Amino acid sequence: MKTRTKKWMAIGITALAVVLAVSGLTVWNGMKADEPERHLTEAQIAELREQYPICGIITPALGDMRESTLEEGIERAETFVYGEVVGDYSVYYKNVSTGHEELDEKRK
Numbered sequence: 558m559k560t561r562t563k564k565w566m567a568i569g570i571t572a573l574a575v576v577l578a579v580s581g582l583t584v585w586n587g588m589k590a591d592e593p594e595r596h597l598t599e600a601q602i603a604e605l606r607e608q609y610p611i612c613g614i615i616t617p618a619l620g621d622m623r624e625s626t627l628e629e630g631i632e633r634a635e636t637f638v639y640g641e642v643v644g645d646y647s648v649y650y651k652n653v654s655t656g657h658e659e660l661d662e663k664r665k
Contacts, residue, residue, distance in 0.1 A: 597605075631637045654661055 625633075652661075652665070655664075
């Protein structure tokens with residue numbers, strides 16, 4: 558009988574602790590809600606906009622909506638290679654080795 562009583566007492570104490578913790582957090586969160594929210598003033602926003610402009614309004618968008626010419630592509634690129642295909646390029650196959658012969662055989 559004693560072990561049954563101790564078991565229920567432990568369950569009761571645990572339940573009471575959970576209820577007290579939840580109610581304490583609820584009260585604490587309610588007290589936090591009464592504090593005024595901190596916002597930036599219009600002057601602070603304007604000051605920050607000088608350094609961090611709104612993307613897409615002041616600065617141009619990042620994507621081009623038209624096809625660029627070859628000359629424009631060469632101007633934008635850091636490096637540019639101009640090549641010519643001299644054979645049939647409709648089918649291209651490249652077998653790259655994994656470094657393990659067994660796996661390479663399975664892939665074939």
